[in-house]
Amino acid sequence: MSRLGIIAGGGALPAALAAADPDALCIAFAGAEVAVPEARIQRHRMEHLGALFSALRAAGVTRVVLAGAMSRPALDPAALDPVMTALAPRIMAAMQGGDDGLLRLVIAIFEEQGFAVTGAHDLLPDLTATPGLLTGPEPSDTARADIARARAILDALSPVDVGQGCVVASGLCLGVETLQGTDALLGFVAATPRHLRGRGGVLVKRPKLGQDLRVDMPAIGPATVQAAARAGLDGIAIAAGGVMLLDRPALLAAAEANGLFLLAEP
Incomplete structure (x- = not known):
């Protein structure tokens, strides 16, 4: 069975998903407050999406779920890795619009990187x-x-x-x-x-x-x-x-x- 990656934000949902799947890899961005125990979290900078994608692949992750509240980041242009540098124009353009457009782009980026994006409600139907x-x-x-x-x-x-x-x-x-x-x-x-x-x-x-x-x-x-x-x-x-x-x-x-x-x- 393919391994799940949980991109965790704030609130109770990421912790519920992590508890339901002990084998899931839990990712949180630097500085984010999440309810998942820190021992289960792997931290990454938003500017280093290339490293994030590599870490997911190295851990055998093929599916990801984005769960919990996430704020729009203030990116440091000097810290962008090559993958993020290539993606930055699309992301910055999407950040000028509403949340739905930005999140559609996030889904597209993960899918372009070869990851299937699933919904939390598909993993926890009682939600x-x-x-x-x-x-x-x-x-x-x-x-x-x-x-x-x-x-x-x-x-x-x-x-x-x-x-x-x-x-x-x-x-x-x-x-x-x-x-x-x-x-x-x-x-x-x-x-x-x-x-x-x-x-x-x-x-x-x-x-x-x-x-x-x-x-x-x-x-x-x-x-x-x-x-x-x-x-x-x-x-x-x-x-x-x-x-x-x-x-x-x-x-x-x-x-x-x-x-x-x-x-x-x-």
């Missing part, structure tokens, strides 16, 4: 949900209308590569997820005065239209639920099969404790 109400009360008619409104907003923004999350309350858009992420969006909603927003509302998390789900699949976890509760929302709606549920038991328990619904939509 995603089948359609249905996962926990909490049945969404009201108002909540379902807000879900439809948020979906329409996210679909409209997909062509410009912005946003995997949106909050709508009583038909009013209270915020759209941008580079700062879901926690920042929910913090912004929580700070919105009541007289402007009314009561309740729904967070909708979905992939962008046409998004390659092997990387950057939307995700929620217990902290998302807690932030949604602090923002006074009634629930969260996700795309079935298209959003990862991190630490699922704790996530569902948090939703139940806070009286929020969690709905997976087709």
